[in-house]
Amino acid sequence: MPTVLKASCKAPTNIAFIKYWGKKDEVLRVPENSSISMNLDKLFTITTVEFSPRFKKDSFQLKNEKTEVKEQQRVFKHLDQIRAKARITYKAKVMSVNNFPASTGLSSSASGMAALTVAAAAALKLKLSKKELSRLARLGSGSSCRSIPDGFVQWQAGNDHKTSVAVSLYPPDYWEILDVVVIASQEKKDISSTVGHSLAGSSPFLPVRLKMMPEKIKKLKMYLKQKDFSKFASLSEQEALNMHAVMITSNPSLLYWTPNTLTLMKQVQRWRQEGVNVYFTINTGQDIHLLTQKKDLNKLVSKLKNLKIVKKIIVNKPGRGARLIKKHLF
Amino acid sequence: MPTVLKASCKAPTNIAFIKYWGKKDEVLRVPENSSISMNLDKLFTITTVEFSPRFKKDSFQLKNEKTEVKEQQRVFKHLDQIRAKARITYKAKVMSVNNFPASTGLSSSASGMAALTVAAAAALKLKLSKKELSRLARLGSGSSCRSIPDGFVQWQAGNDHKTSVAVSLYPPDYWEILDVVVIASQEKKDISSTVGHSLAGSSPFLPVRLKMMPEKIKKLKMYLKQKDFSKFASLSEQEALNMHAVMITSNPSLLYWTPNTLTLMKQVQRWRQEGVNVYFTINTGQDIHLLTQKKDLNKLVSKLKNLKIVKKIIVNKPGRGARLIKKHLF
Numbered sequence: 001m002p003t004v005l006k007a008s009c010k011a012p013t014n015i016a017f018i019k020y021w022g023k024k025d026e027v028l029r030v031p032e033n034s035s036i037s038m039n040l041d042k043l044f045t046i047t048t049v050e051f052s053p054r055f056k057k058d059s060f061q062l063k064n065e066k067t068e069v070k071e072q073q074r075v076f077k078h079l080d081q082i083r084a085k086a087r088i089t090y091k092a093k094v095m096s097v098n099n100f101p102a103s104t105g106l107s108s109s110a111s112g113m114a115a116l117t118v119a120a121a122a123a124l125k126l127k128l129s130k131k132e133l134s135r136l137a138r139l140g141s142g143s144s145c146r147s148i149p150d151g152f153v154q155w156q157a158g159n160d161h162k163t164s165v166a167v168s169l170y171p172p173d174y175w176e177i178l179d180v181v182v183i184a185s186q187e188k189k190d191i192s193s194t195v196g197h198s199l200a201g202s203s204p205f206l207p208v209r210l211k212m213m214p215e216k217i218k219k220l221k222m223y224l225k226q227k228d229f230s231k232f233a234s235l236s237e238q239e240a241l242n243m244h245a246v247m248i249t250s251n252p253s254l255l256y257w258t259p260n261t262l263t264l265m266k267q268v269q270r271w272r273q274e275g276v277n278v279y280f281t282i283n284t285g286q287d288i289h290l291l292t293q294k295k296d297l298n299k300l301v302s303k304l305k306n307l308k309i310v311k312k313i314i315v316n317k318p319g320r321g322a323r324l325i326k327k328h329l330f
Numbered sequence: 331m332p333t334v335l336k337a338s339c340k341a342p343t344n345i346a347f348i349k350y351w352g353k354k355d356e357v358l359r360v361p362e363n364s365s366i367s368m369n370l371d372k373l374f375t376i377t378t379v380e381f382s383p384r385f386k387k388d389s390f391q392l393k394n395e396k397t398e399v400k401e402q403q404r405v406f407k408h409l410d411q412i413r414a415k416a417r418i419t420y421k422a423k424v425m426s427v428n429n430f431p432a433s434t435g436l437s438s439s440a441s442g443m444a445a446l447t448v449a450a451a452a453a454l455k456l457k458l459s460k461k462e463l464s465r466l467a468r469l470g471s472g473s474s475c476r477s478i479p480d481g482f483v484q485w486q487a488g489n490d491h492k493t494s495v496a497v498s499l500y501p502p503d504y505w506e507i508l509d510v511v512v513i514a515s516q517e518k519k520d521i522s523s524t525v526g527h528s529l530a531g532s533s534p535f536l537p538v539r540l541k542m543m544p545e546k547i548k549k550l551k552m553y554l555k556q557k558d559f560s561k562f563a564s565l566s567e568q569e570a571l572n573m574h575a576v577m578i579t580s581n582p583s584l585l586y587w588t589p590n591t592l593t594l595m596k597q598v599q600r601w602r603q604e605g606v607n608v609y610f611t612i613n614t615g616q617d618i619h620l621l622t623q624k625k626d627l628n629k630l631v632s633k634l635k636n637l638k639i640v641k642k643i644i645v646n647k648p649g650r651g652a653r654l655i656k657k658h659l660f
Binding site: 238244 | 596
């Protein structure tokens, strides 16, 4: 009887305060700039991977969702890289479940690839450090490397496979920032982040964005160290707008915002004038993340509940990174 | 009996293909960059101005609309400059009517200040050339200088009062480009263009925008000369997005788009994929201008009429500049 090569992992999505947009190396997914994020404790993917000589081909199923051929192939290609590391050629069965809708800007590829990487590596008995897992996850989806370490995370851009890696800056309990995810609609986005990234260089503003980055990262880390919420969240909001300005001026233009995103952005500006200390950030998708603190949460939630476009609110604290779990999905 | 010092002018709004954003000189309204526009034949202001020793104070009335003190003062201040030129101190009565809603991005200040300038100068018997009128209008509202000459117009940025002036590039009948103005809602904008301009320098992207300008203007003028609609309109759309990216990244961020603006922008992108040759441009406000040609107009209008957010469509051809008319408003 062969050993059972099976493992399961739970990995969080993460929200970036300093965003990742544009790549120095498309294949290795080495980013143009370093980024800073926190893991979200309420949004995650659970993935079970089993390798076996009995399987004729790789299979990937995302529970309660249809997956496209393209997504399937991305998973299988990532498995190839992990199999190569373990020198094993068995085919795999992969099952995943997200506790949130995919492809609407909630970074399902970050949690998904992080969970796949950690589960597959464990199933194949690879003994990898957190850094090694982060690098490996990055090959599957850039931002997933940030979902490996705990809490507040910096993805050091680096220049090659070895130097491009995410590490924890502070544990989850360092500072209770809240990330209130607001789901307004569930249309999938027209253009995937992968395609979007490849257009980053077509914006005339990308060079300025990149030139400003080291100073911006330094400032954000200082505010994080000082736990200065207003400065930290305000800079995060500016940074998100900066990234979206680059997207908007790409050729062709990338308009990831929906009318609902814009409604919520403007509401946040108004609520701030009314004294609620809240800022927004937006990924490559329509869902908006509201950054706030415990003392402002009730006011914010009641304002959100008054908006009829708001379908769902998920209040996240900083969370742990990817970890193995004992319960399998199959 | 004193001579009657009274005159009336009809002046068009204009749509800029290369936008005006940011000023070198706030007082003289000398812009950071040259801009290119066309006058719109269906959107205009009619203004009657009378000066008389009988009037105790200046008065300004905008027919069917309330005017704020701030707007009143802007009109009176502009009258002061024209009175100074004529060495006359009589107070004035001003009445205006727009054939469209003000302050929603339809450039009411462009047509308004152009009409005021031409009517007031004529009422005071000033003999001014088109260039002199254009410079004088610019002092009241930057973009109004482009509503003085006919048809397709270039506002040469210049460096001072003398050199910053708009001139006609081609008459209205040179090329039948259509500007389809789509009115989706009539909320007034939160932040006036004048305040917005003063924030332009706070965007990290303004220097790049300005650096690219001479080349962009050269290209647009070449497409205009070649009457290459797709290239001309596509560059205009990119240019509008470029300006809005600068606004979005200002500090504080200027979000002039509304959810309806964004809905229409995305529709235009889709319609283009469906074969309708249409592009958009947007001023400092929510209303969207769709650039198209006669052969695509029917398809476009029927698509617009299917959208329930669309309240009104105004199809403009290139129009003449400001001109005196015989009929007075009072």
